[in-house]
Amino acid sequence: MLRERGLRLTPQRQLVLEAVRRLGHATPEQVHEAVVANSPGVNITTIYRTLELLEELDLITHVHLSHGALTYHWASEDQHVHLVCRKCESVQELDVAELRPLAARLQEQYGFRLDIAHVALFGECKECQ
């Protein structure tokens, strides 16, 4: 995919992609830690640039969990919605199917195409209530 676009396949790019896939959900900093564990010296700047690139290629996506905390994950992984508790900060995953009715309604009524997997819903979890 990279070469098709005239881009280059570098060790760093492979490492970042691998790390995201392995970690499941991870912030840029967590990806950095994981990459550095194998090959020290990789700069966090490269992590940011690579994450952005991989997202353009639709290999990964990101979601805003809270306070602007970005988490990236493998794009083809089972999609899910994130339920974020504002009290204990815990994150619960939810099958995207739960949002299908809403998505359909938004598309029909408002012409808005909901990016289901990009959604984070805030509230209060069972334990905190």
Added chain:
Amino acid sequence: MLRERGLRLTPQRQLVLEAVRRLGHATPEQVHEAVVANSPGVNITTIYRTLELLEELDLITHVHLSHGALTYHWASEDQHVHLVCRKCESVQELDVAELRPLAARLQEQYGFRLDIAHVALFGECKECQ
């Protein structure tokens, strides 16, 4: 309300509250601009501290629109959900009623109490599709 809690009523606090109510949705920086327009010299630190305080008092709330951009708004205003277009960054408002079925379902099935007004949904708006 402030005095009940042993807190003080200051011009700055009145100005911030007024600005939030008047602006509808505003980032801390926008609130700051609005306040400074009337009374220059009010520091942005005070804006942050006051916004936090007013939120504790349930006079205002905030929502994460994108990239960690906080926007505050008057708490008793008609509640609404935000539809954020990831392409053009536009924000559309949606009646919270649209999310009631989902909220009910989350409560029943997962014990998660959805904070409806705090939700921002990401996707692509009509124009960008």
Added chain:
DNA sequence: TTGCCTGCAAACCCTTTGCATAGTC
């Protein structure tokens, strides 16, 4: 060899903290 990628350092934005002073009660 070409020119994209990287590492490094510094800048950047937004937000928070420490401290002395001002101002409310």
Added chain:
DNA sequence: GACTATGCAAAGGGTTTGCAGGCAA
């Protein structure tokens, strides 16, 4: 007069940019 709230300055976290050198093609 007591003690909270403010302004100022500086630090902080996370992210982005500029630039010279390194490396894939």
